[in-house]
Amino acid sequence: MSDASAETAIRPTRAENFSEWYLEVIKAADLAESSSVRGCMVIKPWGYALWEHVQRVLDGMFKATGHVNAYFPLFIPLSLLEKEAAHVEGFAKECAVVTHHRLEARDGKLVPVGELEEPLIVRPTSETIIGESFARWVQSYRDLPLLINQWANVVRWEMRTRMFLRTAEFLWQEGHTAHATEPEAIDETMQMLGIYARFAEEWMALPVVQGEKTESERFPGAVRTYCIEAMMQDRKALQAGTSHFLGQNFAKASGIQFQDEKGTLTHAWTTSWGLSTRMIGAMIMTHGDDDGMVCPPRLAPQQVVIIPVIQKPEVREQVLAWCTALKRELEAQTYAGAPVRVHLDARDLQGAKKSWEWIKKGTPVRLEVGPRDIEKGAVFMGRRDRKPREKQSVPRAELVAGVGALLQEIQDALLERARTMRAAHTRVIDTKDEFYAYFTPPPTRRPNDPTPIHGGFALAHFAGDPAVEARIKEDLGVTVRCIPLEPGEPGTCAFTGQPSPKRVVWAKSY
């Protein structure tokens, strides 16, 4: 994966220590940092801008399919959760509990006072609190379908946190819909899964497998949970979005009922679906390399950076004027439905230093411009999908006219590279022995070395016995990531010899 002899901007490299590399990329690309609040991160401007583009694009997709946004309370009264807990086993219990509403200064210390009559939970997800509103909003079949989305922060008290992937607080969108019939709700569930898959592939350059979760990985209370699963460069799977068909379970718990056309009172059929800032972690681990972050052009905060190379102060003005004009020309071009995002880095720093900063941040296209380039009417262009020193001179007019195509070429290259990587580490496996061997890490050189990258996606037949799944999880830390939607041939379970309807995707996962 990396050429150990070459110098790289990030140490350790992916091959040396993938999880350390991940944290170093976040630091080098200035994406985020940890805070003094246990398990909570600060999303820095470059990381947040990635999220803003995710929001913008997904929000457009949601609205194009008839959804509207709304906002529901951050807090859930304990009694409301109790009502749900009665219906749902496996209720998530690690959450932030608000018990007081006042701080008082006593001996120079602040002390919580004003105990609440009823504790409040900071929402870990909003099914209950939104269900309560839906019960009021839905009276007649005319009120359906109800297609609501919320952009919000949620809190889950995670014990082992990891930036972007698992933090106590994270940002996400949660869609909640109610329908008059079961088929409509199922259609919605699948439509949103499809939107996530399309977003992942077309915008994030992230190839995903769409599939259904087995019972053990199903959202508590859901009838069926669907997901998109992607392979990271350490060959682990990352669940990148989920869509739940909730049947009438939540409608019954929340009392979401309507009069149908015949006047009969019926419970609605509901769905929920979510995608979070975890996606930024997925982008890092899919596209990042040993020189830092690699932003997919369509979501890159800046798609092109212009770096004036000014060795003598007397040329400064001329070079900057030329670069400013170039910036305007590029910004007049469009890519993926929006003006090209161009940054002119006019800071008074050495050109090479600036260039490396933008490489580490993952900017798709870098343009170095010095007096000699200007003389030639050209720029010195570097692409983030190629090696840092693999740069070429491009005539200005050609670059401007072709910038959209260039960005799409990089976008396509990233998707293709990720597809190739995934294909190389996806294996059809038919025996338990091969399966166990596939997921057993090779020995490390020294006792404290990190576990070498190994395994991948195993496509193995599985008859569906939860006990078998639990055993494999215990033995190898491997789970069924999903039962793919794509049609497959029936066969024999690799573990029990029982008949299996199709191969499922097994992997270690985040």
Added chain:
Amino acid sequence: MSDASAETAIRPTRAENFSEWYLEVIKAADLAESSSVRGCMVIKPWGYALWEHVQRVLDGMFKATGHVNAYFPLFIPLSLLEKEAAHVEGFAKECAVVTHHRLEARDGKLVPVGELEEPLIVRPTSETIIGESFARWVQSYRDLPLLINQWANVVRWEMRTRMFLRTAEFLWQEGHTAHATEPEAIDETMQMLGIYARFAEEWMALPVVQGEKTESERFPGAVRTYCIEAMMQDRKALQAGTSHFLGQNFAKASGIQFQDEKGTLTHAWTTSWGLSTRMIGAMIMTHGDDDGMVCPPRLAPQQVVIIPVIQKPEVREQVLAWCTALKRELEAQTYAGAPVRVHLDARDLQGAKKSWEWIKKGTPVRLEVGPRDIEKGAVFMGRRDRKPREKQSVPRAELVAGVGALLQEIQDALLERARTMRAAHTRVIDTKDEFYAYFTPPPTRRPNDPTPIHGGFALAHFAGDPAVEARIKEDLGVTVRCIPLEPGEPGTCAFTGQPSPKRVVWAKSY
């Protein structure tokens, strides 16, 4: 303000009971509702869409002035607040305190367990938690200015809540910036105040007074607090945005220091500025009338609604086809830099019923289309700034070509109306007696009637004595809303006879 003999869609009317009217408009326009969580509201899709447009426009203004977005933790450790509390008197103490991180089921009840070593406060504002990051980010003068904005939810444990105006949780943006010099930080403070004022007038059609707060209304820890103040239709003032110059106070508390060009370690100069969902309350109380909400066209979720009037089923298809084509033509027009937002209300309901729904929601332009209109090639057009029944036939081509101008005409009319209203209820006052008379409500007819609308903005000279201000607040519930930025003549304090640099704005307020 209202013609009591005419039938109106909202009862009570503004004149009858302004605060009840406010709640009824929120209900009739489907803007929001209360939730089962004390003091927390649900922002419904129509209300949230208004906020989305506020966000979109303001965010563009922030970015055009060099600001970037980031995201900081929801929780603030108690010890961090203690550090600030030591520096700041008047520290806000009503807030949500998280003390446990786990719920356990015991005898069918959920009980908070897992007490935190250190309680966490749900952010009431983020100066402390952002200051902590800034202290890490700022090392050298090259790192300045730091221009950050955050879109977030915040929580303040309000005892008396009112939808959009004062709720426990609300949505806002909070800007936080750090600068190398005092003049730069002051410029930033004033620039952001100016942006709020421009946004209020140009986008919300809300005339505002820009000014500085007196000491008693200053943000705790700020050197100077500036605000924009608007007059609602009950003649009370509403603070619609604030911009604080924080001097070096917060930089010292948080340790935000940098090496200047000479290598000297210096504390940065910081600012903060915020605007919240309160703005939606301001829109309701400024533009709403006795028929419901009136959305300023530039922020309206839908700017034009097309209402097919179908009396016979056999014309349905033809009318809908005509309306769909009209919708597309209108959407191809732009207004205020974006495609015109058009909704076709094809629901199978009576035309008049639909029409009234859109009136109550405050849609700027309604187009009724029936077979006879189609024959004439015209639409029957109603404007929300005119009476509901004051409609006119407009040729289709004329309407389409002029829709942008029409929307701006309505936008201008709303601003003009609000300006006229404010001018009519702004009085120059020179004596204490007149001042007290101005703010003393007229007697009510019956003992339990609501206080009649009275008073307004009093422009009176004030020498600045906090004791005088406190006395007036106690006597009348009137405060100095701001010391206007506009130049004024010096004079004599209406209350003490002391010299006063200029007249200030006094009013009752939200």
